[in-house]
Structures are given as structure tokens and as C-alpha cells.
Amino acid sequence: MNERLRNLSNWLTEVNAEVAFLTSPDNVFYLSGFLSDPHERILGIAVFQEAEPFLICPGMEKEEAKSAGWPYEVIGYSDTEDPWELVQQKITSRVANIHKVAIEKEHMTVERYEHLKKIFNDVQIISAESKLRQLRLKKDPNELKSIQKACALADYAIEAGIAEIREGKTEMEVLAAIEYALKKKGVLEMSFSTMVLTGINAASPHGTPGNTKIKKGDLVLFDLGVVVDGYCSDITRTVAYHDITTEQEKIYQTVLTAQMEALKAIKPGVSCSQIDLTARNIIASSGYGDFFPHRLGHGLGISVHEYPSVTETNQLPLEEGMVFTVEPGIYVPNVAGVRIEDDVIVTSSGSEVLTKFPKELQVIK
DSSP states (O other): OOHHHHHHHHHHHHHTOSEEEEOOHHHHHHHHSOOOOOTTSOOEEEEESSSOOEEEEEGGGHHHHHHTTOOSEEEEEOTTSOHHHHHHHHHHHHOSOOOEEEEOTTTSOHHHHHHHHHHSTTOEEEEOHHHHHHHHHBOOHHHHHHHHHHHHHHHHHHHHHHHTOOTTOBHHHHHHHHHHHHHHTTOOOBSSOOEEEEGGGGGSTTOOOOSOBOOTTOEEEEEEOBEETTEEOOEEEEEEESOOOHHHHHHHHHHHHHHHHHHHHOOTTOBHHHHHHHHHHHHHHTTOGGGOOSOSEEEOSSSSSEEEEEOTTOOOBOOTTBEEEEOOEEEETTTEEEEOBEEEEEOSSSEEEOOOSOOSOOEEO
């Protein structure tokens, strides 16, 4: 049994739960090495205190699960079978009396929860999220290697996007060019929907790209990420096209200073709140506090948004091996939107920035 499974099994013993039944594709991948999007179908992994774990998946993916390196039983089911009957049979064949089951309460739907309660009468349901977050919090060398590859491709994507900036080009045209360039590099999946926002659109933190055309005097914001071997990157850069106003430049330099100072503050033992407040206080002191509406960053790994949340209220101390984003922003409607984002790993003495694309103000002519 690998270390990840062993740690979860030991936790089940501590909390006196006979089994954990986990159904989120991210956690199934973390524990088994099998990466799949089953859509509406059941994908799950059952882990026990002592008995051998099993994986259940659509029958069409059974061989892929085995090929991914899962050494234990794989149960495949057809679209005409009831997978919950199989889950019940396989769990009770390993443990006769089930009193407590750990699940991902944040992921499991009400319908699936009711199925579980139906097949195990009077069972106590507890949450496994806290333990899974703890297990996934610090990245091992193999995870870090995949994240570094994803970051390098994100850097390349920003370079490709900037090269496409022309007067009259639409956000969607630049976006398409970025993703085409990545496809030619062999990238199968983005971490999330790529954002290219120009002009006043950049002042919307989660804006939607469309047919807005780039014009002189615009700030152009890129926010994108790439998936490599199941691990994500996430980068944001903002550049000016042809001209920039005094206020736009002030906003940019404020965001850059806030980000650089937050990066300098990162080291083991420092709290997430201290990192957030380092950037937030700089932005507030420059008069833009009301225009920084989101947290400083978020954990990064198999999920593009994972634990921890880097907020001004999170007292969690940083630990070596944690990976997260640092992404302050200022969004002033009808004036400017600027965000600068990097992916960072906490080292023994500080941090290493994994996304390398330059972030000093660039004015593209």
C-alpha cells in the first residue's frame, strides 16, 4: 500500500471509521494515480483500516485504471448496472459491520448521499475533507516536477499571447492563438477557461472574453493555466498596448510592489494572513483598498483552486512544500484592471517563484 493510502487508513483507525468512500476525481487521482472525468457516472475509491482498497469506475475505463498503476481490485460496471449495489457488495465483503463512513461532504451530491445511507442503514457519515486537505497540502518531488512543467508552459502561453496583440484584434482571436500554440506543444487541457481581457473589460476580476477589440491605450490582461500530468499552473500578466496613462501606470506599479513584497514575506511559519495583509496594506495605503476585492491567493496542485485559501483571516502557518498563488489586483471601473499572479512553493528558508515570465511593466508597440 502506498504512503498516501496508508496515511488515510491510519486516520480511519484514529476516527474509528471502517471505510472512506471517495468520489471526487481529484482525490481518486491523488490516491490511485488514475485520472478520469466520469461525467455523471460513479467513480470512487474505497479505503479501509486494514482490508485491501478497491476502485470502481465505468467499465469502459477499467483497463485505463489498471494501466495507471492501481495494483488493487478495479470494479468496472456497465451503464445498465447499479454501481451502488456493487459498492455495497465489495465493502461488506471486506468489513461485515459498517458503523461509520468517511466521505467528501463538499463533493458528494444529495442523491449519492441518499444512496449511501440506503445501502448502509443507520451508518454515521463523517467528513474526510480535512484529512485529505492535510495530505495534499505539501507537494512531493514528483508533484512539484509536474507543476514546474505546467508553469513553464504557462510562461510560454503568456509570451504567445503578447505576440498576438494588434490593434483591432479581438480578445477571442488572441485567446484562440494562445490555445493553438499550446496544442502544438502537446497540451491537452487548460487549468480553467483562458481569460484575455482588454480595456475596461480588464477591470472585471472574472471577466468573460468576447469580441472586444484591442485599441491603443488599453491594458490587456491574461489569466491562464495549463495541466501537465494532472497538475495545474495559474498565471496572470497585464501589459499596456501602445500608451499608458499616469493613473494606469500608478495602479500597475502599486500591484507590482504589493506582489513583490508579499513574495518576500513568504517563509515557513509565517501565516497566510500575514502574506495577504502584506499586499493588501500596500494597496490600501495607495488609495486603492476598495478596488482589491478578492483574496491574495489559493492553493494549487491537482485542483487549480485548492487548500489553503490565502486570506487576511486565515492564520494557517506556511510549511515547506506548500504551493499557492500570489495574485494581488486593482480593478477600477472605466480606468484600469491590473492583476499580477505567480505560482510559488514554500522552501526551507523562503520561497521559489515557479512562474518566470517577466512582470515589470511592458508597453507593447
